[in-house]
Amino acid sequence: MTNVIIKNKELKRTLKEVSELLKDVESFFAGMGHTDIEKKIRDMAKQMAEPFYIIVAGEYNSGKSSFVNALLGKKILRVGPTPTTHSVVLLTHGDSFSQEQLQEHMSRVTYPLDALKEITLVDTPGTNSIFVEHETIIENFIHRAELVIFITSSDRPLTESERRFIQLLKGKWGRKVIIVLNKIDLKTEEELNEIIPFIEKNCYKLLGFDPKVIALSSLMATTAKANQDQELLRKSNVGEIEDFIFEKMDFDIKMELKSLSPLRFLTNVFTDLKKDLETKIARYNSEIAGIERLEARLKSKREDMQDYSKKYKLEIESAFSRLKERLDTFLGYHMTTRALMASVFSREKIGDKFKKEMSSLSNPLHDLDRVIDDAVDYITRNNRALWEIALDYKKVEQGTGDVESLGEHSFEDRKNELQFALKEHSREYREFDLVNEADRIRAVAQGGLVNFLAMEGAAVAAIAGFGYLLTFFLPAAIIMVGAMALAGIGFTVIPHKRKVYRTEISKRIDNLSDRCSNFTISELNKAIDRVIEDIENTVACFRDVRWSEREICMKHLAELNRLSDRVRGLLGKSSTELK
Numbered sequence: 001m002t003n004v005i006i007k008n009k010e011l012k013r014t015l016k017e018v019s020e021l022l023k024d025v026e027s028f029f030a031g032m033g034h035t036d037i038e039k040k041i042r043d044m045a046k047q048m049a050e051p052f053y054i055i056v057a058g059e060y061n062s063g064k065s066s067f068v069n070a071l072l073g074k075k076i077l078r079v080g081p082t083p084t085t086h087s088v089v090l091l092t093h094g095d096s097f098s099q100e101q102l103q104e105h106m107s108r109v110t111y112p113l114d115a116l117k118e119i120t121l122v123d124t125p126g127t128n129s130i131f132v133e134h135e136t137i138i139e140n141f142i143h144r145a146e147l148v149i150f151i152t153s154s155d156r157p158l159t160e161s162e163r164r165f166i167q168l169l170k171g172k173w174g175r176k177v178i179i180v181l182n183k184i185d186l187k188t189e190e191e192l193n194e195i196i197p198f199i200e201k202n203c204y205k206l207l208g209f210d211p212k213v214i215a216l217s218s219l220m221a222t223t224a225k226a227n228q229d230q231e232l233l234r235k236s237n238v239g240e241i242e243d244f245i246f247e248k249m250d251f252d253i254k255m256e257l258k259s260l261s262p263l264r265f266l267t268n269v270f271t272d273l274k275k276d277l278e279t280k281i282a283r284y285n286s287e288i289a290g291i292e293r294l295e296a297r298l299k300s301k302r303e304d305m306q307d308y309s310k311k312y313k314l315e316i317e318s319a320f321s322r323l324k325e326r327l328d329t330f331l332g333y334h335m336t337t338r339a340l341m342a343s344v345f346s347r348e349k350i351g352d353k354f355k356k357e358m359s360s361l362s363n364p365l366h367d368l369d370r371v372i373d374d375a376v377d378y379i380t381r382n383n384r385a386l387w388e389i390a391l392d393y394k395k396v397e398q399g400t401g402d403v404e405s406l407g408e409h410s411f412e413d414r415k416n417e418l419q420f421a422l423k424e425h426s427r428e429y430r431e432f433d434l435v436n437e438a439d440r441i442r443a444v445a446q447g448g449l450v451n452f453l454a455m456e457g458a459a460v461a462a463i464a465g466f467g468y469l470l471t472f473f474l475p476a477a478i479i480m481v482g483a484m485a486l487a488g489i490g491f492t493v494i495p496h497k498r499k500v501y502r503t504e505i506s507k508r509i510d511n512l513s514d515r516c517s518n519f520t521i522s523e524l525n526k527a528i529d530r531v532i533e534d535i536e537n538t539v540a541c542f543r544d545v546r547w548s549e550r551e552i553c554m555k556h557l558a559e560l561n562r563l564s565d566r567v568r569g570l571l572g573k574s575s576t577e578l579k
Contacts, residue, residue, distance in 0.1 A: 010573075014256075014573055015255060015259050018048065018259045018262060018263065021566050022044055022048070025041050025266060025563055028556075028559055043143065044261070044265070045262075048258065048262075050120065052120065053119070053122060053144055054120070054122065054146070054148075055147070056121060056151060057142075057150050058152060058162070059159065059161065059162060062126070062151045063182035063183055065077035065123055067216065068121055069218065070216070070218040070221035071115075071238070072111055073113075073225035073226075074222075075222065076091070087105040087106055088122060089106075089108075090107070091110075091116060092111075093112070093113065093114070094110025094111060095110075098110045115242075115246050118251065119245070119254070124141065142168075142175070145169075146176075146260075146261040147176050147249075147261075149178050150162070150165075150179050151180050152179060153182055154187045154195060157195050157198065158199050163206060167206075170209060174265055179212065180214050180241065181196060181214070181215045182216050182218055183218070184237070185219060185236075192215060199213050200213055214237070214240050214241055215237050217236045217238075218236075218238075221237075221238035259570070263567050263570055274561075277557045280549070281550055284553065287542075288543055288546050291543045291546075294389070295539070297389065301382075302529070306524075306525055309375065309525065312517075312524065316367075316371055316517040319513075320516075323509060327502070327505060327506075327509075328502065330354065331498050354437070368516065372419065372422045375520065376422065379524060379528065380414070382528075383527070386531055386535060387535065390535045414530075414531075421523055422519075422520060422523055
């Protein structure tokens with residue numbers, strides 16, 4: 001306190017601890033970015049070295065300025081039936097009367113009154129003033145109050161707006177409040193005996209505290225001091241107010257209240273902040289758990305989609321299998337000795353028959369297009385469903401990674417991209433060319449027929465042409481057996497050619513089927529993985545942010561708990577009670 005020596009060592013140590021606490025709390029709120037509270041803490045820290053602050057508050061026309069004038073014994077502040085105080089006025093000790101503007105909505109008045117050496121009286125605008133900014137002015141200054149004298153008028157004691165303001169003083173700010181019932185000159189003694197208990201009862205019932213109520217007539221006190229009228233001064237009851245402020249509240253009590261004032265404020269602020277931090281941590285935990293559930297759901301959905309996409313592999317294999325069956329049927333019917341012999345005299349050759357019959361079948365090339373279109377539709381439909389699953393969770397975020405931000409065109413773009421990739425790459429698997437294959441089977445058939453005819457011709461020649469000559473050297477039976485064996489070999493040529501061709505083309509078709517189905521499944525799985533990874537990356541960013549925010553909140557909560565312990569420890573040292 002300025003120019004005052006504190007002799008009580010314990011009190012001096014407590015005030016020092018409170019000052020150090022306020023500096024730490026200021027840094028704490030600065031780190032949190034709470035600049036409004038930081039400023040209030042800084043004001044209270046500076047005020048620790050200033051005179052004791054008594055703030056005079058109340059509704060306009062309740063007599064706040066008149067009350068201050070009554071204490072000073074002179075009409076220093078302007079009074080009137082309409083709002084006259086538009087800013088906070090600090091009344092401090094000075095060698096003479098002076099007035100200066102400190103800042104917007106704050107001025108200082110000095111007056112040569114010894115009592116002001118230890119206290120600063122603060123006059124405030126009316127709490128129910130028609131000027132809206134008045135409430136903001138009081139709100140921005142009330143934290144500096146170390147004692148609040150609340151003025152209420154006897155003609156309308158403890159109105160609803162007054163009750164709300166006192167509740168704010170006691171609840172949010174934790175201020176010590178003394179209620180002064182002003183204008184008692186307007187009421188009879190019997191009426192005052194009803195009003196004072198009414199105030200006490202309602203404060204206890206509605207606000208939860210038992211107030212100290214002092215009756216006063218500011219008008220009588222000011223007049224009595226100006227005229228040195230002791231009887232009128234006694235009737236005004238200003239002496240009780242002066243005795244309470246200047247005598248009963250001795251220096252040590254004022255200093256203890258000075259230390260208690262910021263501690264009570266911090267208690268309320270810390271309670272609200274702790275609740276807010278715990279609420280945030282609980283929300284972050286819930287959101288992180290939600291992300292983990294979403295990730296598990298995505299993993300399950302990925303497995304389901306990949307399992308389902310295997311059916312397209314089976315459909316592709318089935319298409320090529322049908323091709324093999326039709327080929328076997330064609331070869332079994334047309335690649336025979338009789339059929340080939342008949343084709344020699346037929347206008348339609350085997351190659352033409354092959355192209356005609358095979359082109360009329362359900363071509364696996366067309367089946368591939370159908371399977372690809374179906375698979376792409378399935379993937380696109382489920383990709384959209386996955387984003388919608390994410391959107392259900394991500395509604396807590398504003399437009400990050402949801403269906404709207406991804407855009408309808410993005411789904412179509414991805415669909416077209418996948419469709420193009422599958423159809424473009426499937427071209428290399430569509431090697432079963434009917435024209436080329438017709439030429440191949442024609443060559444196989446012709447080679448088989450030529451070999452067959454050659455073998456059969458040799459057999460006939462052996463029997464007819466060489467049989468007579470060979471009888472000189474070999475028995476006739478042996479010659480017949482050899483000719484028949486040669487004829488038999490001729491009849492096996494075409495079946496052998498057919499078998500070789502069937503085996504060779506079957507391997508080629510199986511190879512095409514494997515390559516095509518494996519590529520398709522690979523591309524489908526890539527598309528599935530891509531959308532899953534997109535969603536996982538999106539929610540992972542959100543999760544990382546929430547983890548970081550939770551860690552920050554937990555760090556702040558731990559520091560807050562340490563500061564709260566210090567506040568409770570300092571409050572435990574207080575024993576001040578105003579009676």
